Amino acid sequence: MLEGVSAPTKAGYTFTGWKYADSAVSSDTKFSDLAADDKVSGITLVAEWMAKTYTIKFDTRGGTPVADKTLHWDDKVLDGVVPPTKEGGFEFIGWNIVSPKLSVTTLNCTYGELVQDDSIDTVTLGAVWRDTEKPVIIGLENGKIYCGPQKFKVTDNDTSRTATVIINGKNVEPDADGYYTAEPANGEFKVIAVDSFANMAMVQITVNAAHDYSDWKFDENEHWKECKYGDSVIEKGEHTFEWVTDKEATETEKGIAHEECTVCHAKRNENTEVQKLKTKWEKIRDWLISILVKIIKWFIDLIKDVC
Ligand SMILES: [Zn+2]
Ligand SMILES: [Zn+2]
Known part of the structure; x- marks a missing residue:
């Protein structure tokens, strides 16, 4: 009966055969096997389909791991997917497509709507994070007065991007070692560091020409x-x-x-x-005493020699 009938195709499904009223129809089945009598002029066979299996992989980009999801052509891509979390000041905002290259703009769709080509059996999604922590200005203390040029560094929890550093309204670039320098200037200095999510750190300092x-x-x-x-x-x-x-x-x-x-x-x-200065008479007295002492000493030495 099925001679000359080509198998139908359907994206995301494998054709498994024809059925008539819940019974499988094979190439050996005859019209008479299905028709009640010869008054039946036509019958309708229904195609049987088996859904193919597809895989979504998740690259959480530093977040908690998310297991692969197995799904079918008509299943929603993100149904049952628990969002990951990431330490260090990051908030999960969604997924983007890592591979293959696809043209859809939303993931709120079925696998079929996402890939539109049932030969693509795996799609990898990447987590998109929002940085919620401001950068850190290292080496400058708010309100402090410095003497001479002051070097400082700026770090951000999102190490994949460099924070923008602004000194007194001007964008500045770090040196080869990653340092910025606040050069001496009169009055106050305002140093601002902003990350790509507009988290901002600011210090106000004074930089004198030299120590005082x-x-x-x-x-x-x-x-x-x-x-x-x-x-x-x-x-x-x-x-x-x-x-x-x-x-x-x-x-x-x-x-x-x-x-x-x-x-x-x-x-x-x-x-x-x-002490008071000595008078003339005191000086003479002292001189006489010293002479007397010398004589006595000389005399003692003489006696010693004789004995
Ligand atoms: Zn100083
Ligand atoms: Zn001294």
Whole structure:
């Protein structure tokens, strides 16, 4: 009966044969096997189809893995697919097509609508993530005053893209080592880093031309110079004290003196008394005593030699 009848085709399905009222019809089946009697002028055979199996693979691009989905031509592509998650400030926004190249713009469709060609048995989808964390400006502290050019870096949780860095309204590029530089300028600096999802980090700083060292600072033992913005110490060393006379002593009055560091002028032992100067008579007395001491010494030595 089926002689000369070619098998039909249907995208996404394999033709398995003809049926008539739930019974299979083979090439050996005769019209008379199916027709009740010779008054039946025609019968309708119904084609039997078996759905082919297709596969959707998921590349989550750093997110939690999603298992392959097996489906048929008329099944919805994303039905039953649990969205992945990704650590580090990412929100899942959907899938895009990785391979093969397809022209559809939505995945809210059946496999057949997606591929439109039933020889394509596998489609790979990739996760699309929205970055929800702002970039980080490393090396600059908001509100801080810096002395001299200040190098800094900018990182973003989305390492696949570089954040845009803007200094005082101007886009700047990093150097070969990935550093940006805030050059000295008068007044405040505004540094902004923006990622591709418009997450923004900002710091405001002041960059002076150089350190500003004030007067000497010192403690009991040492002296040093310190930048008034507190970021540098130079010329640290031990005091070198020398006596300095405040008031000369006379024959009638005591004098006053103190010790002073020759470098930082720190003082110690202030208001130290200096003995009165000796009078003429006291000097003569001292001279006579010293002569007497010498004579006695000489005499003792002589006795020693004799004995
Ligand atoms: Zn400084
Ligand atoms: Zn000193």
